[in-house]
Amino acid sequence: MPEYTHPFPRRATRQITLGDARVGFVKVGGDAPVSVQTMTAGYTHDIDACVREISKLAAAGADVVRVAVPEKKDTDALREILPQVKVPIVADVHFHFQRALEAVEAGVHKIRLNPGNINDRKQVIDVIQACKARKLPIRVGVNEGSIIERKDKQKRMKELGRVFSDNKHGHMLAIMIAKLEEYLEIFYEQDFYDIAISAKSMDAALTIDAYTAISERFDHPLHLGVTHAGPKETGCIRSIAALSALLTRGIGDTIRISYANDPVYEVQDGLELLYSLGLRQRVGVDLIACPTCGRIQVDLFTLIQDVRKALAEKVTLPMKVAVMGCIVNGPGEAEGADVAVFAGDRRGIIYVQGERVANVPEPEILDRLLKECLDFQDRVTRGEAKLGEKKVDIIPPDPIGDLGSGWEKVAAGNVEKVTPLTIRKS
Numbered sequence: 001m002p003e004y005t006h007p008f009p010r011r012a013t014r015q016i017t018l019g020d021a022r023v024g025f026v027k028v029g030g031d032a033p034v035s036v037q038t039m040t041a042g043y044t045h046d047i048d049a050c051v052r053e054i055s056k057l058a059a060a061g062a063d064v065v066r067v068a069v070p071e072k073k074d075t076d077a078l079r080e081i082l083p084q085v086k087v088p089i090v091a092d093v094h095f096h097f098q099r100a101l102e103a104v105e106a107g108v109h110k111i112r113l114n115p116g117n118i119n120d121r122k123q124v125i126d127v128i129q130a131c132k133a134r135k136l137p138i139r140v141g142v143n144e145g146s147i148i149e150r151k152d153k154q155k156r157m158k159e160l161g162r163v164f165s166d167n168k169h170g171h172m173l174a175i176m177i178a179k180l181e182e183y184l185e186i187f188y189e190q191d192f193y194d195i196a197i198s199a200k201s202m203d204a205a206l207t208i209d210a211y212t213a214i215s216e217r218f219d220h221p222l223h224l225g226v227t228h229a230g231p232k233e234t235g236c237i238r239s240i241a242a243l244s245a246l247l248t249r250g251i252g253d254t255i256r257i258s259y260a261n262d263p264v265y266e267v268q269d270g271l272e273l274l275y276s277l278g279l280r281q282r283v284g285v286d287l288i289a290c291p292t293c294g295r296i297q298v299d300l301f302t303l304i305q306d307v308r309k310a311l312a313e314k315v316t317l318p319m320k321v322a323v324m325g326c327i328v329n330g331p332g333e334a335e336g337a338d339v340a341v342f343a344g345d346r347r348g349i350i351y352v353q354g355e356r357v358a359n360v361p362e363p364e365i366l367d368r369l370l371k372e373c374l375d376f377q378d379r380v381t382r383g384e385a386k387l388g389e390k391k392v393d394i395i396p397p398d399p400i401g402d403l404g405s406g407w408e409k410v411a412a413g414n415v416e417k418v419t420p421l422t423i424r425k426s
């Protein structure tokens, strides 16, 4: 994982480590960078498909991947899966403590337990001892949806509710904290402290309150997430709302964004969140693009998507690339971009670190922009250029001359009208 400096005062926690010499080690908590986790969507016992999915998620940037092990055939499959993957694997165990013991035996790197459905003291101790013997951490996840004491709500509220009486989620916070305290007491009695905690809810505000309350009471690293956040389109906002509020207050050591969609999106969006907050050093291009408006004279939506896909495949340096629809705000908004294009009347002018290098018709913008990005990447790699080092101030192109702005021509009465564009939305 690239080095970084945490931009916010960070809550002090213990640190846990998962992995092994073959897949590498990921540290969570303490001074470790915030990591990104996800979970496979397919069956673990479908070995080849599971290996493919884990490899795809690791390639997308997942630091840790979790798999479900509901049946013995799933923990059996782990023995074949683990040697084939190159990322630490967490076994997600619900209901059957035996699955945890089998997963530990298979060589998994971490166990996730839910106090709501594995709460037999002897069984929990067996799992703790098995993990202790192999130095494996355990995540204790008290998801709102699976806390069995919710049926005991009135009693719990009476006992603990006053602690959170000024909070609209007071009763649920009381239940979560009480459950955690009871459960973790078993771990402490066994002298086991390699613990991460999660307390997810589908309610972003409750998620913020729950992690805040937990961070004030426990010093274990926190695994952040909004559970069952929904489809990507809305789940994204729900997750980012909660996680941003926590991360910017220094709370959270590893994150999982969960969508009802391909988990690759969870990894991509989790990383983008950390990049945007400055919590991880960006890998690959930082793409700036204008939202378009009535000044647009090229099919910018398509261009932006084509540029995004091509750069994601070919550029590994964190260079800043700006794709701007016009010259009105473009130069100012693209300040600091290593490579920029300003579109005009079916043309684009391309700049590299402030120096104008090309003026091409619309069909050639994508290829020329890519060429300039790759050339720039080569120069940076050879030590002949530096990222983020603007050489000259961008001189906005002449809207009538260079870019042949149709609007300006219309205003000047030089042409009758500009042919309307067909914007393809992808």
Ligand code: SF4
Residues within 6 Å of the ligand: 290, 291, 292, 293, 294, 295, 296, 324, 325, 326, 327, 328, 329, 330
């Ligand atoms: S850069 Fe130009 S086209 Fe894009 S939103 Fe700004 S003014 Fe509109």
